[in-house]
Amino acid sequence: MKGKTKHIFITGGVVSSLGKGIASSSIGFLLKKLGYEVTIQKFDPYLNVDPGTMSPFQHGEVFVTDDGAETDLDLGHYERFIDKSLSQKSNCTAGQIYDTIITSERKGKYLGKTVQVIPHITNEIKKRIVSLDKDSDIVITEIGGTVGDIEGLPFLEAIRQFRLDYGAENCFFIHLTLIPYISAAGESKTKPTQHSVIKLREIGVQPDMLICRSEKKITKEMISKISLFTNVVPENVIKGIDTSCIYEIPLEFYEQNVHKIICDHFKISVSSIDFSKWNKMVYDYKNSQKQVTIALCGKYVCHQDAYKSVVESLFHAGISSSAKVEIKYIDTEKHFTDIDFYSKENIEQLIKNVDGILVPGGFGLRGIEGKISIIKYARENNIPFLGICLGMQCAVIEFARNVLHFKDANSSEFDEKTTHPVIDLMPEQKHIKNMGGTMRLGAYPCKLKPNSVAHKIYNEDIVSERHRHRYEFNNEYRDSFEKNGMIVSGISPDKKLVEIVEIPKNKFFIGVQFHPEFKSRPLKPHPIFRDFIKAAISQPGG
Numbered sequence: 198m199k200g201k202t203k204h205i206f207i208t209g210g211v212v213s214s215l216g217k218g219i220a221s222s223s224i225g226f227l228l229k230k231l232g233y234e235v236t237i238q239k240f241d242p243y244l245n246v247d248p249g250t251m252s253p254f255q256h257g258e259v260f261v262t263d264d265g266a267e268t269d270l271d272l273g274h275y276e277r278f279i280d281k282s283l284s285q286k287s288n289c290t291a292g293q294i295y296d297t298i299i300t301s302e303r304k305g306k307y308l309g310k311t312v313q314v315i316p317h318i319t320n321e322i323k324k325r326i327v328s329l330d331k332d333s334d335i336v337i338t339e340i341g342g343t344v345g346d347i348e349g350l351p352f353l354e355a356i357r358q359f360r361l362d363y364g365a366e367n368c369f370f371i372h373l374t375l376i377p378y379i380s381a382a383g384e385s386k387t388k389p390t391q392h393s394v395i396k397l398r399e400i401g402v403q404p405d406m407l408i409c410r411s412e413k414k415i416t417k418e419m420i421s422k423i424s425l426f427t428n429v430v431p432e433n434v435i436k437g438i439d440t441s442c443i444y445e446i447p448l449e450f451y452e453q454n455v456h457k458i459i460c461d462h463f464k465i466s467v468s469s470i471d472f473s474k475w476n477k478m479v480y481d482y483k484n485s486q487k488q489v490t491i492a493l494c495g496k497y498v499c500h501q502d503a504y505k506s507v508v509e510s511l512f513h514a515g516i517s518s519s520a521k522v523e524i525k526y527i528d529t530e531k532h533f534t535d536i537d538f539y540s541k542e543n544i545e546q547l548i549k550n551v552d553g554i555l556v557p558g559g560f561g562l563r564g565i566e567g568k569i570s571i572i573k574y575a576r577e578n579n580i581p582f583l584g585i586c587l588g589m590q591c592a593v594i595e596f597a598r599n600v601l602h603f604k605d606a607n608s609s610e611f612d613e614k615t616t617h618p619v620i621d622l623m624p625e626q627k628h629i630k631n632m633g634g635t636m637r638l639g640a641y642p643c644k645l646k647p648n649s650v651a652h653k654i655y656n657e658d659i660v661s662e663r664h665r666h667r668y669e670f671n672n673e674y675r676d677s678f679e680k681n682g683m684i685v686s687g688i689s690p691d692k693k694l695v696e697i698v699e700i701p702k703n704k705f706f707i708g709v710q711f712h713p714e715f716k717s718r719p720l721k722p723h724p725i726f727r728d729f730i731k732a733a734i735s736q737p738g739g
C-alpha cells in the first residue's frame with residue numbers, strides 16, 4: 198500500500214470486559230483478508246511495567262511472545278485471529294512509558310525543563326503508536342480500560358493529538374460500548390452509550406464508529422437515537438450481539454460492512470474476501486456431533502480468563518477432530534483442602550466421565566498436592582494426560598514419589614529442603630533478585646528424540662516453543678526416570694534442559710516444559726493439543 202500507514206484506535210466505554218481485544222482482532226482479521234499488512238498493539242494504562250508480576254486471579258493469563266515479552270492476554274487473541282507472531286512492541290503499559298520518561302529525566306535529558314504529562318508522556322505514547330508503522334499498512338491500537346478512568350486520560354489525550362498531527366484521513370476512532378437490557382423495564386437502554394461518548398468528546402475524541410455490545414436485539418430506532426446523541430452516522434453504529442463462538446465475530450462485522458466503512462475512510466481499496474476455510478471452521482465448531490470432556494485442573498479456575506490460551510487451544514483441537522470440547526474445571530486447591538479428598542474414590546468422583554486430564558502452568562505451592570493426586574490417577578488408569586510447564590513438573594514429582602519411591606520428592610520451588618529435588622531452580626536463576634521479566638522467557642528450540650511419541654506428534658526433529666519458567670527437570674535423576682518408564686523425548690540442543698517427558702506405555706501421557714497453547718491457531722491447531730484430544734476421543738465413552 199502506498200502512502201502513510203493508517204491507524205485505527207479502539208477505546209471502550211461503560212464497563213470493562215466488553216471484548217475490545219476480540220473486536221480489534223476481528224477487524225484486524227478482515228483487513229488482513231483484504232490483503233493489507235496489519236499489526237495490532239495494546240496500551241494498558243496500569244503502572245506495572247508488564248503483567249508478568251500480576252496474579253492470574255487479577256489479570257487473567259499472561260501471554261508470552263516469541264521474543265520473550267510477558268504481555269496482556271489480548272495479544273493471544275490478536276495472534277490467533279490475524280495468524281501472526283507479534284513482538285514485545287505490541288504491548289505497552291503506562292508503567293513502561295513513565296519508566297522511560299523518568300529514566301531520561303534522571304539522565305538530565307530534559308535540560309532543566311519541567312517534565313509533564315503533556316507533552317512528555319503524551320509524546321512518548323505517540324512515539325510508541327508509530328513505532329509499528331515501518332512494516333505495516335494498518336496499525337490497530339487498543340486502549341485498555343474504560344473511558345472515564347483517570348489513568349487512561351494520557352492515552353486518550355495522545356490519540357486526540359495524534360489525529361491532529363497525523364491527519365484525520367489516516368486515523369479512525371472506534372468506541373466499543375454496552376447497551377444494557379433492564380429486565381424490570383423490559384427495555385434496552387442507550388443512555389450509558391450516549392454518556393460514554395459525551396465523556397470521549399469532552400476530551401476531544403469524536404468516534405467515527407460505535408460497536409454496541411448487547412445481549413438483545415438492537416432496533417433501528419435505537420440506532421437512530423444513538424446516532425443523534427453521539428454524532429456518529431447510523432451506518433457506522435454497529436451491532437455487537439453476543440455470539441456462541443468468538444470466531445464468528447469477523448463474519449458479523451463483515452455483514453455490517455465494518456471493513457468497507459474503514460477502507461472508505463482511509464480511501465483504500467476493498468476487494469472480495471474468501472471466507473471458505475474460516476466459515477467451515479465456525480460451522481464445524483457449532484455443529485460438531487462428538488463431544489469430549491477434558492478436566493482442566495488448576496488453582497486459578499475461578500477466573501474465566503486465567504487459562505485463556507489453553508482453553509482456545511482445546512477448542513481448536515476439537516474442531517480438527519469434529520468434536521465439541523467440554524471443559525470441566527477442577528480447583529486443585531479448594532477440592533483438596535481436606536486430606537480425605539486425596540482418596541481414590543474422591544478423585545474418581547471428581548473426574549467422573551472425563552476423557553482427558555490437563556494440568557496447566559502455575560506458580561507456588563497452593564493446589565500442588567491436588568494436581569499430583571490427579572496425575573497419579575491419570576497415570577495409573579491410563580487416562581490421556583497433558584501437563585504444561587508446572588503440570589509437567591508435577592507429573593515428574595508424582596512419578597518420583599510413586600514409581601521411583603522417593604517419598605519426599607518435590608520441586609525446590611515448594612520444598613527447599615527435600616532430599617529429592619527432581620525439579621530444581623535453573624543455575625542462571627540462582628542469583629536473580631528482580632522478579633519482573635527474569636524467567637526463561639520466549640521461544641527456544643527443542644530437539645525431539647527419534648521414534649518418541651513427541652516426534653510422531655510433531656513429525657519434525659527440532660521445534661521452537663515459547664517458555665516462561667524458572668525451574669527445570671533435575672538431570673541427576675534422568676537415568677532413574679528413563680529406566681522406569683518415563684522418558685525424556687525433547688531436550689534443548691545443548692542437551693542441558695529437559696523440554697518434554699512422556700510415558701510411552703500409556704495411551705497418551707506427555708509433559709512439556711514449554712507452553713504449546715501460545716502457538717495454536719483456529720485453523721492450525723497445535724499438534725500436541727490435536728493428538729491429546731484425539732486420544733481423549735478414543736477413550737471408552739469419549
Ligand code: GLN
Nearest residue numbers: 558559586587666667668
Ligand atoms: N512455577 C514453575 C516455574 O517457575 C512453572 C512455571 C509455569 O508453569 N509457567 O518453573
